[in-house]
Amino acid sequence: MSRYNFAQTEAKWQRRWRESGVFRVAAQRGRPKYYVLEMFPYPSGKLHVGHIRNYTMGDLVARYRRAQGFNTLHPMGWDAFGLPAENAAIASGVHPAGWTLDNIRTMREELQRMGFAYDWSREIATSDPEYYRHEQKMFLEFLKAGLAYRKESWVNWDPVEMTVLANEQVIEGRGWRSGALVEKRLLAQWFLRITAFADELLEALAGLDRWPERVRVMQENWIGRSQGARVHFELVGKGESVEVFTTRHDTLFGASFLALSPNHPLSLRLAEKDPELAAFIAECNRLGTSEAVIEAAEKRGYRTGLEARHPLDERRRVPLYVANFVLMEYGTGAVFGCPAHDERDLEFARKYGLPVIPVVLPAGEDPARFAIGETAFVGDGVLYNSEFLNGLSVEAAKQAVAERLEALGRGRATTVYRLRDWGVSRQRYWGTPIPVIHCETCGIVPVPEEDLPVTLPQDVRFDTAGNPLDRHPTWKHVPCPSCRKPARRETDTLDTFFESSWYFLRFCSPRAADAFTAEDARYWMPVDQYIGGVEHAILHLLYSRFFTRALRHCGYDLDFDEPFAGLFTQGMVCHQTYQTSEGEWLFPEEVRSEESGRLVDPRGRPVMAGRLEKMSKSKKNIVGLERIVETYGADTARLYLLSDSPPERDLEWTEAGIEGTWRYVNRLWRMVSAPPLPLPPPGAAPPSALGPQLEPFRRQIHKTIAAVTDDLDKFRFNRAVARIRELSNALEELPLEAPGAASLLRFGLETLCRLLSPMMPHLAEEMWEALGGKGLLAAEPWPKAEPALLRDEEVTIAVQVNGRLRATLMMPRDAARPEVEQAALALPQVARWLDGRAPKKTVVVPNRIVNIVG
RNA sequence: GCGGACGUGGCGGAACGGUAGACGCAGCAGACUUAAAAUCUGCUUCCCCUUCGGGGAGUGCGGGUUCGAUUCCCGCCGUCCGCACCA
Numbered sequence: 001m002s003r004y005n006f007a008q009t010e011a012k013w014q015r016r017w018r019e020s021g022v023f024r025v026a027a028q029r030g031r032p033k034y035y036v037l038e039m040f041p042y043p044s045g046k047l048h049v050g051h052i053r054n055y056t057m058g059d060l061v062a063r064y065r066r067a068q069g070f071n072t073l074h075p076m077g078w079d080a081f082g083l084p085a086e087n088a089a090i091a092s093g094v095h096p097a098g099w100t101l102d103n104i105r106t107m108r109e110e111l112q113r114m115g116f117a118y119d120w121s122r123e124i125a126t127s128d129p130e131y132y133r134h135e136q137k138m139f140l141e142f143l144k145a146g147l148a149y150r151k152e153s154w155v156n157w158d159p160v161e162m163t164v165l166a167n168e169q170v171i172e173g174r175g176w177r178s179g180a181l182v183e184k185r186l187l188a189q190w191f192l193r194i195t196a197f198a199d200e201l202l203e204a205l206a207g208l209d210r211w212p213e214r215v216r217v218m219q220e221n222w223i224g225r226s227q228g229a230r231v232h233f234e235l236v237g238k239g240e241s242v243e244v245f246t247t248r249h250d251t252l253f254g255a256s257f258l259a260l261s262p263n264h265p266l267s268l269r270l271a272e273k274d275p276e277l278a279a280f281i282a283e284c285n286r287l288g289t290s291e292a293v294i295e296a297a298e299k300r301g302y303r304t305g306l307e308a309r310h311p312l313d314e315r316r317r318v319p320l321y322v323a324n325f326v327l328m329e330y331g332t333g334a335v336f337g338c339p340a341h342d343e344r345d346l347e348f349a350r351k352y353g354l355p356v357i358p359v360v361l362p363a364g365e366d367p368a369r370f371a372i373g374e375t376a377f378v379g380d381g382v383l384y385n386s387e388f389l390n391g392l393s394v395e396a397a398k399q400a401v402a403e404r405l406e407a408l409g410r411g412r413a414t415t416v417y418r419l420r421d422w423g424v425s426r427q428r429y430w431g432t433p434i435p436v437i438h439c440e441t442c443g444i445v446p447v448p449e450e451d452l453p454v455t456l457p458q459d460v461r462f463d464t465a466g467n468p469l470d471r472h473p474t475w476k477h478v479p480c481p482s483c484r485k486p487a488r489r490e491t492d493t494l495d496t497f498f499e500s501s502w503y504f505l506r507f508c509s510p511r512a513a514d515a516f517t518a519e520d521a522r523y524w525m526p527v528d529q530y531i532g533g534v535e536h537a538i539l540h541l542l543y544s545r546f547f548t549r550a551l552r553h554c555g556y557d558l559d560f561d562e563p564f565a566g567l568f569t570q571g572m573v574c575h576q577t578y579q580t581s582e583g584e585w586l587f588p589e590e591v592r593s594e595e596s597g598r599l600v601d602p603r604g605r606p607v608m609a610g611r612l613e614k615m616s617k618s619k620k621n622i623v624g625l626e627r628i629v630e631t632y633g634a635d636t637a638r639l640y641l642l643s644d645s646p647p648e649r650d651l652e653w654t655e656a657g658i659e660g661t662w663r664y665v666n667r668l669w670r671m672v673s674a675p676p677l678p679l680p681p682p683g684a685a686p687p688s689a690l691g692p693q694l695e696p697f698r699r700q701i702h703k704t705i706a707a708v709t710d711d712l713d714k715f716r717f718n719r720a721v722a723r724i725r726e727l728s729n730a731l732e733e734l735p736l737e738a739p740g741a742a743s744l745l746r747f748g749l750e751t752l753c754r755l756l757s758p759m760m761p762h763l764a765e766e767m768w769e770a771l772g773g774k775g776l777l778a779a780e781p782w783p784k785a786e787p788a789l790l791r792d793e794e795v796t797i798a799v800q801v802n803g804r805l806r807a808t809l810m811m812p813r814d815a816a817r818p819e820v821e822q823a824a825l826a827l828p829q830v831a832r833w834l835d836g837r838a839p840k841k842t843v844v845v846p847n848r849i850v851n852i853v854g
Numbered sequence: 855g856c857g858g859a860c861g862u863g864g865c866g867g868a869a870c871g872g873u874a875g876a877c878g879c880a881g882c883a884g885a886c887u888u889a890a891a892a893u894c895u896g897c898u899u900c901c902c903c904u905u906c907g908g909g910g911a912g913u914g915c916g917g918g919u920u921c922g923a924u925u926c927c928c929g930c931c932g933u934c935c936g937c938a939c940c941a
Binding site for chain 2: 003213214217218221222224226228244245246247248259299323324325326327329330331332334335336337338342343344345416418534537538643644645646649651652654656657659660661663664666667670718719721722723724725726729796797798799800802803804805808840841842843845848849851852853
């Protein structure tokens with residue numbers, strides 16, 4: 001008996017699947033569909049085991065749904081634009097396109113060696129002009145619809161690289177690669193008007209019942225809707241007013257100051273004539289982003305000397321400050337302070353000696369005595385000290401104030417959002433060119449549709465800083481499509497999140513002349529099960545939700561709003577990290593354990609074992625997929641990734657764990673390659689009646705089918721694996737001498753194959769074939785449990801005395817209460833623990849438990 | 855600070871309010887073997903009495919509801935994640 005030859009077997013079945021085209025699908029109207037999608041990868045080089053956990057889960061779902069009869073779409077492609085390709089170009093002179101294609105080739109091979117059931121005929125790469133031409137068209141349509149626009153915006157500018165950096169690329173105020181101090185620059189940038197859909201995106205979250213709660217909460221916070229009012233405060237003697245945003249307009253009569261953001265236009269204007277204020281503003285800006293957190297506690301303000309009139313009481317005036325805690329980016333960049341009912345305002349008021357006027361009285365307090373001490377009162381109560389609002393609740397007062405303000409023309413109820421429009425401009429080469437032309441006469445002119453795609457020039461150099469498109473000698477010089485005068489192309493490219501915002505649609509019609517066809521999208525969309533990392537909880541998922549709506553708004557024929565009906569966010573794969581005493585990271589395979597247990601590196605230097613962390617290249621704690629597949633095979637890796645932890649939690653990759661799985665793979669193979677007794681030919685009907693020895697085994701097979709099916713439906717893959725292992729344990733204990741054992745064993749093994757096939761498809765096919773199965777197991781239906789066999793004829797009933805387990809009892813299923821009770825009371829253990837007392841009460845839970853209280 | 859999740863053996867983890875620790879990893883003992891690997895069998899939450907067997911404690915801590923709580927409620931402690939001067 002030889003060991004299971006995974007290398008040969010896996011190659012064999014991969015070939016058969018490919019040749020038979022089983023995983024190729026086409027829309028078939030009237031047939032139920034299922035669309036499984038894993039977040040497509042960026043082709044960064046090689047895969048490690050951390051990458052493939054979600055593909056393994058996706059493949060399990062795809063194969064399982066297929067077996068259940070769904071026409072299952074399971075595509076794969078490449079998020080192929082992005083910075084690493086350019087970094088590689090800068091570092092080693094390779095062209096981003098070649099680098100990317102090489103990586104795609106490697107990674108495609110690696111995925112194919114894993115045996116994933118993708119429809120490879122639908123493969124796409126977003127860097128392909130055949131892909132991005134459609135998104136250039138989308139961009140132009142957004143432009144036409146007013147959903148894309150250009151405006152000046154502050155960006156992180158790296159003066160050495162001469163490029164804009166994303167926030168994540170700024171580390172402690174410096175460019176991540178150049179180390180240069182990042183400057184804030186005002187640059188004209190392209191934006192998508194995602195805020196136009198803020199309400200819709202927020203409200204539709206409630207309907208995403210197959211999304212994780214926390215992702216919905218994160219998106220909700222990100223959109224950050226807050227309902228309040230805009231209020232105008234007229235500046236005394238200035239003939240202008242300041243507009244503030246507040247959610248507590250009910251407390252307007254408690255106002256004791258007004259505060260502007262240091263970047264508020266009025267602050268800047270005032271600073272022109274007030275050097276002290278200018279210095280204060282400069283100081284606020286210097287504190288900037290990262291240090292602001294540290295200094296958070298300190299609220300500081302600068303008193304401008306101006307005063308504002310209270311909008312509801314002409315006689316009252318409040319001082320105007322410029323304060324460091326007011327953000328220009330939120331609301332109107334100005335606030336009014338009501339210290340009695342806001343913690344931050346109270347801190348500010350105490351510091352600058354401003355009045356604290358309570359206007360909301362907590363229930364049960366005496367208005368004559370109530371005073372604000374250390375903390376502001378932010379709860380509900382009844383208004384007082386507030387003229388026409390006195391006696392109203394907070395809610396009623398808000399409404400009354402809004403109405404009054406509106407009547408006076410000094411404000412109105414309004415809603416603001418934390419969400420900003422999506423800046424899509426990148427001063428980068430390796431991305432989709434933004435298809436517009438700048439003409440001195442005509443302004444911004446869209447590239448005519450017949451001229452799409454605007455493709456990237458191949459002859460670019462990365463040896464100097466800045467955007468190669470901008471430096472290219474000819475590329476940007478084109479005649480204006482409108483007036484024919486010399487003009488220049490936009491040299492910014494699109495954020496790569498643009499590509500991933502609609503790729504799921506392209507997969508429906510990957511070779512269509514248009515971005516997608518309405519028929520295909522109607523049939524396949526929405527994605528039934530989307531699987532990916534929680535790190536995309538906000539941006540990618542929100543952008544995709546926005547895109548779906550925006551495309552529809554622009555006339556694309558889509559009959560749904562939400563692209564992803566079900567979302568699952570899987571945990572990361574972690575591994576121990578290793579470091580030398582000099583702090584140098586080591587790959588796991590570089591670390592050797594001496595006999596003493598001491599860890600050393602290849603040169604014998606001591607190594608410290610660090611904490612478990614997410615596999616990443618930087619910490620070198622990665623386990624290469626290639627080595628694992630060569631040592632244990634794809635199936636072993638797949639099963640291990642599914643079995644060791646619940647899918648939503650992090651998984652620790654250990655060599656011992658994969659070894660254990662490998663032993664199980666061999667055990668399974670032995671069970672069919674060398675069965676303990678000759679099996680009847682396939683297709684022979686199992687005996688209808690089995691003796692009492694075998695009957696429980698038959699029931700267990702059916703129970704396993706039911707349990708595994710339920711577990712897979714609920715994404716409890718680790719439990720499903722445990723059930724399957726229980727079944728294989730049971731099949732090894734089958735009483736072989738009992739009549740019908742061979743036939744039952746065949747049934748058990750065939751069931752095992754079917755249940756295993758989504759997890760370990762190659763092994764399952766090989767086992768199936770060894771059992772004499774005809775055709776591909778991948779084309780076989782999912783097994784069905786016989787409902788009658790899921791319930792036992794005889795049940796074990798736990799017997800408790802005063803809530804403590806004292807004995808168990810075998811009874812026929814659904815035995816009558818008195819019978820069970822009597823049987824329990826007759827037990828010697830019960831008599832012993834009752835110790836002569838009469839039972840006061842007996843609780844009987846049918847088929848489960850008897851509790852005797854005495 | 856706000857919001858969310860989580861806390862069970864040496865480890866990963868199972869348990870519709872009903873026999874806590876399924877399944878696996880690691881460990882220990884044994885069988886097979888000249889030997890090793892592989893394989894197989896048994897044991898493995900802790901403590902106590904012990905021959906069989908039995909008893910007690912136990913799911914972060916403290917309370918509560920219940921015949922019965924890992925599960926539900928209240929209050930702490932801890933870990934992780936997200937957001938954070940949001941007006």
